[in-house]
Amino acid sequence: MGNELYRKVVDMMNLKFNIEGKLEELNGESIYRYSPVFMCMYDGKKAIIKKTKENEEKAMELFKWEEELRNKGVECVSPIKAINGEFITCVAEEERWVLYPYIEGKRFDGSIKHIRNAGRLLGKIHKAGENKRFFKSGFKFETFDDEFIEEVNDDIKIIKERYKDIISSEVLEEFEKWIKAAIASNYNNVGDRDFPMVDCSWDYKGNNLVYSEEGIPTLIDPDNGGVVPRIIDLALALILFNNEMETAPSRMFSKEEWTVFKDGYYEYTQLNKVEKDAWNDLLKFVFIDEGLWAIVDLETDESERQKEFIKNLIEFNVGDFEL
Known part of the structure; x- marks a missing residue:
């Protein structure tokens, strides 16, 4: 076919x-x-x-x-x-x-240089989208209704069953606890806050970058693009940057790597107080909206590296990643 x-x-x-x-x-x-x-x-x-x-x-x-x-x-x-x-x-x-x-070059290798330059490119993309809009549609906060909660509960059941033999019951119980608490809090009403919107790829991760010999990345797969709160695009990059990337570490960014990525981003784009105040709530929201889906969507024939990355997502700790 x-x-x-x-x-x-x-x-x-x-x-x-x-x-x-x-x-x-x-x-x-x-x-x-x-x-x-x-x-x-x-x-x-x-x-x-x-x-x-x-x-x-x-x-x-x-x-x-x-x-x-x-x-x-x-x-x-x-x-x-x-x-x-x-x-x-x-x-x-x-x-x-x-x-x-076709863009010739190297794939993301997990190095500090590649991470910093990836942060810079995301900052440049967000900076370019501050004052001119091309997309007419994009991100919308969904209502966290009974159907949404039921879907999340079903996802948690799948995850607990799938990983019960390789992740301790304490970790899985804590995972379920914080997700349900985040939803019950309605993420402190982040959907009512006024976040700066930008045109962006809405899928910024290592798998969608190709690097030059000098370590400068080019975005090669922007086709999911839309107008999105830039803080949500940044949170999504943090959570799933190493997803589906065989040459990347089989985990999320470490604290040091996140600091390097963030510092590169800040060279071009500065976040405002509304964004910073909402960061922890938005991280929870984006994880449940995107990270949870990535965990449940894992196929049995995925590489061991990808399985390790997904396992690491379950151990996600919002407090590890400050702005």
């Missing part, structure tokens, strides 16, 4: 670019485990075909934002355009596909 889909997208892209043979397929297998991403050649250079936002209008918002980042000197991939300067996509298997240049 992967090869057939790949050939179909390549054929459709060639028609869109209106230059026969300009786009050539290579190995038909996806180069990414979690989503179809295909390597190809465009005009004699390596390129990537991947899924993007399904809605065409939202896809164009994304592409214009990526181009704006590049124009401002922020290291971010941007789609290959047609000769007439238009952004090109095609729809196959009910998904929208886009052509990006």
Whole structure:
């Protein structure tokens, strides 16, 4: 199925670019485990075909934002355009596909240099989005209703059963206790506070960065982008930066690593008092909204490294990560 889909997208892209043979397929297998991403050649250079936002209008918002980042000197991939300067996509298997240049470089290696520069890039992205908005939609605080609570309780039951033989009952009980306490507190009404919003990738992690020889990262997968409270985007980066990244440590940032990442971020973006006061509550919210999902979503055939990372998430302590 992967090869057939790949050939179909390549054929459709060639028609869109209106230059026969300009786009050539290579190995038909996806180069990414979690989503179809295909390597190809465009005009004699390596390129990537991947899924993007399904809605065409939202896809164009994304592409214009990526181009704006590049124009401002922020290291971010941007789609290959047609000769007439238009952004090109095609729809196959009910998904929208886009052509990006292939970014040569190294993957995140867990070094202090890579961590600091990742923090700097996130700070630059947030800084670039302070005064100009490309996305019309994005993050919304959901109502923590009975259905939400029931889903969380079901997730906790799955986690306690799955890890009962490798994580002590005391740790699992404490995990359940703090999650239920956070939900019962309604996160101290963080949804009612006025947080600065920015255009961002909403998925900032090591797996979505490629580093130059000098250790400078480029964001290569911004396709989840939207307008989001920058403090939530920062919290999400803290919690899941090492997720799905085989060359990263099989754990969250250490306190030292978080300080380095944060200091890099602060070189470009400073948080305000409202954000800082809400940090602990937002960390709990983002963990339950995103981290809990990552734990439950773990597949049995995942690498041992990924399983260790997920196990480490269960031991998450909000107090370890100060602003």
